[in-house]
Amino acid sequence: MGLEFRTETRQTQTLSPRLQRAVQLLQMSSLDFAALVRQKLGENPFLESDEDGETPADPDRDTAGGPEATDPGADDTPREPDTWDAATPEAADDREIWTSDGPGQASGTGDGETSAMDLTAGDTTLAMHLHAQLNLMPLSARDLCLARAIVDSLDDDGYLRTPLEEIAALVRGETTAHEGDMLVALRLVQSLEPAGVAARGVGECLWLQVRLLPDEALRAVAGRIVTEHLDALAARDVPRLAAALGEPIARVEAAVDRIRRLDPRPGWRLGSSRIDYIVPDVIVRRLRGQWAVQLNPAVVPRVRLNQVYAQLYQQHSARQACPLGEHLQDARWTLRNVEQRFSTILDVARAIVRRQRHFLEFGPMAMRPLVLREIAEEVGVHESTVSRVTNNKHMATPLGVFELKYFFSRPMVSASGGACSATAIRGLISDIIAGEDSSRPLSDAEITRQLAVQGLVVARRTVTKYRQLLRIDPVEKRRRHS
Numbered sequence: 001m002g003l004e005f006r007t008e009t010r011q012t013q014t015l016s017p018r019l020q021r022a023v024q025l026l027q028m029s030s031l032d033f034a035a036l037v038r039q040k041l042g043e044n045p046f047l048e049s050d051e052d053g054e055t056p057a058d059p060d061r062d063t064a065g066g067p068e069a070t071d072p073g074a075d076d077t078p079r080e081p082d083t084w085d086a087a088t089p090e091a092a093d094d095r096e097i098w099t100s101d102g103p104g105q106a107s108g109t110g111d112g113e114t115s116a117m118d119l120t121a122g123d124t125t126l127a128m129h130l131h132a133q134l135n136l137m138p139l140s141a142r143d144l145c146l147a148r149a150i151v152d153s154l155d156d157d158g159y160l161r162t163p164l165e166e167i168a169a170l171v172r173g174e175t176t177a178h179e180g181d182m183l184v185a186l187r188l189v190q191s192l193e194p195a196g197v198a199a200r201g202v203g204e205c206l207w208l209q210v211r212l213l214p215d216e217a218l219r220a221v222a223g224r225i226v227t228e229h230l231d232a233l234a235a236r237d238v239p240r241l242a243a244a245l246g247e248p249i250a251r252v253e254a255a256v257d258r259i260r261r262l263d264p265r266p267g268w269r270l271g272s273s274r275i276d277y278i279v280p281d282v283i284v285r286r287l288r289g290q291w292a293v294q295l296n297p298a299v300v301p302r303v304r305l306n307q308v309y310a311q312l313y314q315q316h317s318a319r320q321a322c323p324l325g326e327h328l329q330d331a332r333w334t335l336r337n338v339e340q341r342f343s344t345i346l347d348v349a350r351a352i353v354r355r356q357r358h359f360l361e362f363g364p365m366a367m368r369p370l371v372l373r374e375i376a377e378e379v380g381v382h383e384s385t386v387s388r389v390t391n392n393k394h395m396a397t398p399l400g401v402f403e404l405k406y407f408f409s410r411p412m413v414s415a416s417g418g419a420c421s422a423t424a425i426r427g428l429i430s431d432i433i434a435g436e437d438s439s440r441p442l443s444d445a446e447i448t449r450q451l452a453v454q455g456l457v458v459a460r461r462t463v464t465k466y467r468q469l470l471r472i473d474p475v476e477k478r479r480r481h482s
Helices: 017-027 030-043 126-135 141-152 164-170 179-190 202-210 216-228 230-235 238-245 249-260 307-316 323-355 357-362 372-379 383-389 422-434 444-453 460-469
Strands: 047-049 282-287 290-295 303-305 394-397 400-403 411-413 419-421
Touching: 017 323, 017 383, 030 047, 030 303, 030 323, 126 141, 141 164, 141 179, 164 179, 202 216, 216 230, 216 238, 216 249, 230 238, 238 249, 282 323, 290 323, 303 323, 307 323, 323 357, 323 372, 323 383, 372 383, 419 422, 422 444, 422 460, 444 460
Parallel strands: 282 394
Antiparallel strands: 047 303, 282 290, 394 400, 411 419
């Protein structure tokens, strides 16, 4: 055998840099994508904000771009749009333009004017709230100093994790404090609102709240539970508690139910804790008997090409390579990516709504099985594109806000040969448990048998998994004693 050279032709598919970038942008959440667009606005002189554009609120109009806009792998050099909006100007002629300060008002304020942000109440921390209460109490300078030292030593949960000896050592330069003095100061802080603050453990925190219960008999039983039988309380073992306390099961269960409504972290009621809100990408409404899908105006970036700068560059630029030319091309690519992204999201959302309209009308029990391939074939994109579109994208419906992935589930064949989605089975399990007798709750095996009677053959471990996904306690913890 000898060596030889041979030439052959093969077709291979490669991702261009622009296509790779489009795929990355499509997978981003709306907040991340908006942050990227804002960064582009600050870096690219050919891009400008289009804050005066109309509100995209017309659900009956298709997004600009058509099939070409949904294909990130199209030709890299077509004429790019100079601006992009999700609605026609006629759709917003009789609508108010909403800004951060309200309808029909400018967001900026002049000298001497008060904006809405100036009237917003500031965050009150736990320490500020407790110090304000101490200021209203007739305390000596020494007692006030010790109480303030304890307040400043509390953690975010409202607990006192620092030993009293260390706190006394910290204030030794200002006043002298013995162990008894620190205990008096601690009891003083524990008498403040919210109830349970300055506790040194979970049991003490619950006891500080239990002592304020108006029912004396219930207060006595609950007090013994949180001080003597905290482990049994955590295990929700009501018969064991009743035997240990020598009380009727009904009274002990009433005390346990009342304890469960107490707050084990009183410090969380105050403070500037960060709350992450979900901003839906699309909104679904029922209009004239039909389900209409529209983009959420809050997530659509307002960006356009600065025509003055673009024309000046094209008139006066030299033929040689220029950094401004790269900025202009990047600006046009940015506008194209915005169009592609939201056009694809809207097409996928509309395809999902067409297949899951029974869910919107009747709830989770009517959810039909759906796979990515069905949506990909209708929209005309690859399954991986649908997967990226449904990642970190949400839909607001009359039933609530759901991630787009929520509407996809594998089919499960019933005894009659029909298909049922896993979401529908979870809804059925939730309804079965909601209608059970609290004194005789259903086990996972009994729920499995009830599903089999209705023609749904599901394994017991599957029922257990779905129950855990629904965050429903097992049978032992759902049982109520009369």
